[in-house]
Amino acid sequence: MFTGQHFIAGKWVKSEETFSSTPASGPSHSFYVGRVSDVDAAAKAAEAAFETYGYSSRDVRAAFLNAIADEIDVRGEAITEIGVQETGLPVARLQGERGRTVGQLRLFATHILSGEYLDRRFDQALPDRAPLPRPDMHMMQRPIGPVAVFGASNFPLAFSTAGGDTAAALAAGCTVVVKGHPAHPGTGEIIAQAIEAAIKRCNIPAGVFSLVQGHGFEAGQALVQHPLIKAVGFTGSLAGGRALFDLCAARPEPIPFFGELGSVNPMFMMPEAVKKRAQALGKGWAASLTMGAGQFCTNPGIAVMLDNADSRAMMTAASDALSDVPAQTMLTDGIAAAYRKGVEAFTQSPTQKLVKTQSEGRQALPNLFTVTGQDWLNNPKLHEEVFGPLGLVVLTDSVEQMVELARHLEGQLTCTIHLDEGDYAACQKLFPVLERKAGRLLANGFPTGVEVSDTMVHGGPYPASTNFGATSVGTLSIRRFLRPVCYQNIPSALLPKDLTE
Known part of the structure; x- marks a missing residue:
């Protein structure tokens, strides 16, 4: 099933050093570690392919995206099998994530065919205008060039090899070099095999997509610093993302780094809502908090409420529900160790324990703490994810x-308000503040579901993301990999076909 190799410019490539996968279950496999030379070969192939793919028709790119989706579905059982082994995620979660992955590929295919994303504009020439004439001008969005994409640990399909960043970049007309995540290299390789089949089926230039596997930092650093790479898509930790962001900014030619880094996704539980729905809110929060062992970027880690009897009833309901949640497997040993360290830090801070458990190995049990508003304000460490x-x-x-x-609050992916009609006056004070803090505001729901759609914004002010004007989910995410070009007095025969239709 696996070669353990990199996929570069249409070929499977070996390197000298290898690393072993660390699955939650099943056998370990050996994979090659990407070298600087592998990254260089992939970036050069991406640049060469862009000279053709970047000027391909929307019909061609839509067919390619749909073909990738088809080929992923063909390999569905194999993807689920290795994904469960590598990540410990349940079968249903992997099957659902595969559906989301092929769904967003097909959504982008439909989106580019409509042409709306091009934002085409036209200013007719005014040769007789005084005091100066106006030239003929057209404008539309064009792809920026080769893009680097980093796979995410917590979404081996939807945010990794053929995930949202890759789909948006390919839809825009960009070529892609993916740095595979070492937590699920086998899953990444099967997805790369699907993309290879789609490349051959659609007769697309081979360098349109490359996958460089790796363990460590060398390949990733080389990728973001390569002069042919024009933008980076990243989902991961604040520390890792900030390091790569700084490298992008320090390049001789700085490039945009679209990183989704971290968020505590606070919920504000308004008094009338808590008074009427304390039990339901407590149970609902517990379910959202523990979904996927809490390994969602939209996991609601903080609940803010008034200190009264109604709130304590909700806290009791949440505590009771959390106490019934069994241990769950975390994505990697490192993530599990970081979770235990985070729990210990909360234990040593000015908090009270509501549910305190002892997690071991790669298994995680839920924990719940409480703190006063003033102590939270005085302790910035409690603000961190x-x-x-x-x-x-x-x-x-x-x-x-x-x-x-x-x-x-620092920047967040989401902020939620649970409210009743009697809370509207108080919310009028809260909404303007929260709107400046998050990319998505919710009422009476939980943020762990992220819809892939035209209206979704999955991003926010730093540190939720490194670019508050972008989203990594939904059709709007294509804008990250486009730039506006104005064509002044260009003969119609030389204009891009998308401007002359």
Whole structure:
């Protein structure tokens, strides 16, 4: 099933050093570690392919995206089998994620065929205008060139080899070099095999897509610093993403780094809503907090509420529900160790334990803490994400303190308000603050479901992401890999076909 090799310019390539996968179950496999020379070969192939693919028709690119989706579905059982082994995620989760992955490929195919993303504009020449004439001008969005994509640990399909970043870049007309995530290299290789089949089926230039496997930092650093790479898509940790962001900014030619880095996704539980729905809110939060062992970037890690009897009833309901959740397998040994470290840090901070468990090995049990609003304000460490099923209740003394707490939030992917009609007046104070903090605002829901659609914004102010004007989910994400070009007095015969239709 596996070669363990890199896929570069249409060929499977070996290198000297290897690393072994560390699956949650099943056999380990050996994979080659990407070298700087492998990255260089992939980037050069991507640049060569862009000279053709970047000027291909939308029909050609849509057919290619649909072909990738078809080939992934053909390999569905094999993808699920190795994905479960490598990540410990359940079968249903992997099958659902595969559906999302092929769905977003097909969505982008439909999106580019409509042509709306091109944002085509035209200013007719005004030769007789005084005091100066106006030239004939056209404008539309064009692809930027080869793009680097980093696979994510927590989404081996939807945010990795053929995930949202790759789909958006290919739809835009960009070529792609993927740095595979070492947590699921086998899954990545099977997806690369699917893309290879689609390349051959659609007669696409071979360098349109490359996969460089690796363990460590050398290949990733070389990729973001390669002069032919024009943008980077990344989903991962704050520390890792910030390091790559700084490398992109320090290049002789700085390039955009579209990183999704971290978020605690706070929920503001308004008093009337808690009074009427304390039990349901507590149970609902526990279910969202522990979904996928809490390994979602939209995991709601903080619940802010007034310190009163209704809130304590909700805390009890959440505690009872969390106490019934069994241990779950985390994605990697490193993520599990980081989770235990994060729990220990909360234990040593000015918090009270509501649900305190002892996780071991790669297994994670949920934990729940509570803290006063003032202690939360005084301890910035409590504002940071703990990747896993850890929740924090922040008890405030007033709605005014809730608003003050919102002002001290860092950038978030999501902010949620649970409210009833009697809370509208208080929410009028809270909404303007939260709108500046997050890319997505929710009412009376939980943020762990991210719809792939035209309206979705999956991004936010730093540190949620490195570019607050972008999204990594939904059709709007294509804009990250486009740039506007104005064509002034260019003869119609030389204009891009998309401008002359």
